[in-house]
Amino acid sequence: MNPTPLVALAGNPNAGKSALFNALTGARQKVGNYPGVTVERKSGRMSLADGRPVELLDLPGTYSLQPSSPDEAVTHDVLLGKQEGERLPSALLVVIDATNLDNHLRFALQLIALGLPTVVALNMVDMAERDGLTIDAAKLSAELGVPVIPTVAVRRRGIEELKTAIGMLSASGGAVRVDADHPALHEDIVELQRRARAIAVTATTEENFKRRWTHRADAVALHPILGPILLATILFVMFQAVFAWSAAPVDMIDGAFIDLQDAVTAAMPDGFLRSLIVEGLIAGVGAVIVFLPQILILFLFILLLEASGYMVRAAFIMDHLMARVGLSGRAFIPLLSSFACAIPGIMATRTIDDPKDRLTTILIAPLMTCSARLPVYAVIIGAFIPARDVGPGIGLQGLVLFGLYIAGIAGAMLAAYVLRRTVTKGPPPGFMMEMPRYQMPILRDIALGLWQRALIFLKRAGTIIAFTTVVLWLLVSFPKPPADYDLPSIDYSVAGRIANGLEPVFRPIGFNRDMALALIPAMAAREVAVSALATVYAVDAADETVQEKSLVERLRGRWSLPTALAFLAWFVFAPQCISTIAVVRRETNGWKWTGFMLAYLFTLAYVAAGATYWTAVALGL
Amino acid sequence: MTDDAAPTTLDKLPLRSGGAIVGIDWDRLSERDARRLRELGVDEGVPVEKLHKGPFGVDPIACRIGRMTVALRSAQAAAIAVGPLKSK
Numbered sequence: 252m253n254p255t256p257l258v259a260l261a262g263n264p265n266a267g268k269s270a271l272f273n274a275l276t277g278a279r280q281k282v283g284n285y286p287g288v289t290v291e292r293k294s295g296r297m298s299l300a301d302g303r304p305v306e307l308l309d310l311p312g313t314y315s316l317q318p319s320s321p322d323e324a325v326t327h328d329v330l331l332g333k334q335e336g337e338r339l340p341s342a343l344l345v346v347i348d349a350t351n352l353d354n355h356l357r358f359a360l361q362l363i364a365l366g367l368p369t370v371v372a373l374n375m376v377d378m379a380e381r382d383g384l385t386i387d388a389a390k391l392s393a394e395l396g397v398p399v400i401p402t403v404a405v406r407r408r409g410i411e412e413l414k415t416a417i418g419m420l421s422a423s424g425g426a427v428r429v430d431a432d433h434p435a436l437h438e439d440i441v442e443l444q445r446r447a448r449a450i451a452v453t454a455t456t457e458e459n460f461k462r463r464w465t466h467r468a469d470a471v472a473l474h475p476i477l478g479p480i481l482l483a484t485i486l487f488v489m490f491q492a493v494f495a496w497s498a499a500p501v502d503m504i505d506g507a508f509i510d511l512q513d514a515v516t517a518a519m520p521d522g523f524l525r526s527l528i529v530e531g532l533i534a535g536v537g538a539v540i541v542f543l544p545q546i547l548i549l550f551l552f553i554l555l556l557e558a559s560g561y562m563v564r565a566a567f568i569m570d571h572l573m574a575r576v577g578l579s580g581r582a583f584i585p586l587l588s589s590f591a592c593a594i595p596g597i598m599a600t601r602t603i604d605d606p607k608d609r610l611t612t613i614l615i616a617p618l619m620t621c622s623a624r625l626p627v628y629a630v631i632i633g634a635f636i637p638a639r640d641v642g643p644g645i646g647l648q649g650l651v652l653f654g655l656y657i658a659g660i661a662g663a664m665l666a667a668y669v670l671r672r673t674v675t676k677g678p679p680p681g682f683m684m685e686m687p688r689y690q691m692p693i694l695r696d697i698a699l700g701l702w703q704r705a706l707i708f709l710k711r712a713g714t715i716i717a718f719t720t721v722v723l724w725l726l727v728s729f730p731k732p733p734a735d736y737d738l739p740s741i742d743y744s745v746a747g748r749i750a751n752g753l754e755p756v757f758r759p760i761g762f763n764r765d766m767a768l769a770l771i772p773a774m775a776a777r778e779v780a781v782s783a784l785a786t787v788y789a790v791d792a793a794d795e796t797v798q799e800k801s802l803v804e805r806l807r808g809r810w811s812l813p814t815a816l817a818f819l820a821w822f823v824f825a826p827q828c829i830s831t832i833a834v835v836r837r838e839t840n841g842w843k844w845t846g847f848m849l850a851y852l853f854t855l856a857y858v859a860a861g862a863t864y865w866t867a868v869a870l871g872l
Numbered sequence: 873m874t875d876d877a878a879p880t881t882l883d884k885l886p887l888r889s890g891g892a893i894v895g896i897d898w899d900r901l902s903e904r905d906a907r908r909l910r911e912l913g914v915d916e917g918v919p920v921e922k923l924h925k926g927p928f929g930v931d932p933i934a935c936r937i938g939r940m941t942v943a944l945r946s947a948q949a950a951a952i953a954v955g956p957l958k959s960k
Contacts, residue, residue: 314912319904352939354913354940444910444913444915465941469924473924473934475927567932568927570945571931604904678902682931682943682945683943683944685943686941
């Protein structure tokens with residue numbers, strides 16, 4: 252039996268490749284990684300008109316086949332059948348933006364010249380019409396020598412025609428291997444560009460180019476005064492929304508978990524298994540899942556900013572400031588993504604072609620406040636910062652959260668400044684970026700992106716977090732102290748003994764034993780600190796007569812304000828995330844820079860927590 | 873778009889004015905920057921227009937190059953000579 256034919260989807264960045272990919276495959280997608288590189292491998296199944304299945308592989312958006320960045324290398328290697336873990340594609344689907352034929356045709360020409368069976372999707376033809384361009388697809392097809400199908404991926408126009416065209420291609424045969432010395436791989440960019448322009452002129456039957464909308468929007472977004480104000484406003488609204496919009500769903504989820512605990516308590520006989528499930532599993536996992544709404548709100552903003560085309564404008568606004576610390580505006584996009592999660596952020600650095608610029612960005616990306624810190628911040632802020640307004644629509648809690656984000660950013664900028672003058676010294680990186688047209692984000696694609704993020708988060712909660720929580724619960728609960736033991740039972744447990752050993756290290760910065768205890772499993776993932784504290788105090792609370800219900804109430808009774816603030820400061824800097832460490836190791840090809848990053852971040856965290864603690868104590872807080 | 877009579881370089885071009893690229897001093901650019909500029913469609917004869925300047929000084933600038941809007945820094949823009957736009 253023949254395997255499902257593999258069709259590779261290639262094109263320039265901003266050609267609408269992702270939208271087309273989503274339109275062709277629907278939600279039947281698999282997101283993974285190529286072995287050894289952090290370039291995301293995205294593939295999906297689609298059914299052709301006659302029902303035959305085809306696997307569609309979404310290659311990274313690149314400008315050429317010259318393998319100089321990791322993205323381009325993957326595109327190059329896949330098409331040559333050299334990519335480890337990938338079979339040779341049997342056909343090629345090239346996406347070009349109808350409004351930017353000159354440029355996109357250049358890469359298309361290079362791809363077509365490879366000789367694989369090819370179909371070209373002439374995407375965004377509606378935009379081209381709005382921009383005053385009329386393009387003759389038949390003429391273009393004649394010039395290129397391959398079928399050209401006009402599409403509007405976002406409105407699903409031309410999708411069936413495209414599937415029919417692909418069906419006719421892949422019927423014709425098996426995989427084609429392209430030689431490394433294939434002339435198409437070595438053609439001069441300028442030569443290709445000139446041919447592309449000539450073809451574009453032939454195929455364009457009417458031209459009255461004007462991009463009114465984008466020009467008007469840019470007049471504000473890139474304005475020297477309004478632009479930065481707009482950016483600051485967007486970021487501020489984003490961080491306020493994370494707290495304000497999430498209150499209701501968070502309470503709902505919280506309530507559901509308490510109900511679940513009550514139900515299990517009522518249904519099961521008292522004993523080891525019941526406390527493992529109620530105090531260990533449900534309390535621990537629930538304490539993390541409760542933050543799903545906030546994480547999704549944050550991702551919603553990031554996805555919207557990217558899909559709308561604003562992200563590159565933000566990079567433009569930030570470039571000068573980034574240049575002062577030795578980075579470029581290009582680094583702003585991975586760094587902003589790192590607010591959601593450092594892993595996609597670090598992976599996004601692959602678009603930075605200056606190696607020193609890229610390394611510096613990787614090293615500081617974990618300082619951006621990722622969504623895994625939110626549970627920690629939210630619990631501590633909720634417990635210790637009063638929920639009152641300090642101005643119209645500005646809550647004190649939101650303001651403190653904003654301050655923590657700022658602290659992370661300031662730390663990152665300071666780190667970049669020092670790193671670029673010492674260990675990652677080099678010539679200043681350039682800044683060159685295409686600024687795509689503004690686009691209305693497609694609800695379906697945003698929803699799909701959010702769904703994928705939610706799934707990853709819930710999977711983590713169900714695996715890593717559930718596992719570490721249960722292990723921690725066992726360590727906290729056993730061995731049981733003898734009847735005449737007068738300290739809390741936790742001191743007698745394995746975990747308590749380990750934490751008591753660690754405590755002297757953390758005492759100078761104001762941390763108590765429970766915090767030291769929570770930090771160990773939180774190495775797996777930061778949000779585990781919350782479930783760990785929940786578990787520790789749930790076990791601890793069994794000793795007490797008064798049963799406080801929530802973790803927030805329990806913390807209030809046990810921590811002083813300086814201690815809580817020191818804990819926040821620690822989490823601004825500490826690199827507590829195994830996944831991030833693994834990605835950095837893979838991206839920097841070894842332990843050298845990874846070790847360096849761990850050392851400098853832990854040092855920063857320790858110093859910052861200590862400074863916070865002693866300042867707060869001195870101020871009498 | 874107004875056409876400037878005297879040839880100048882892209883970094884010195886006043887805002888909202890334009891012309892056509894008349895020459896590129898590839899030697900001024902690093903190999904990486906040169907390749908990127910070529911990929912972004914910088915070539916002789918291509919129409920350009922300077923659209924925006926960054927908020928905190930001269931860098932970066934946003935230009936229309938062909939049909940694309942491209943952000944770049946003055947250091948690279950200085951390698952691009954701009955002259956009057958030839959009518960077709």
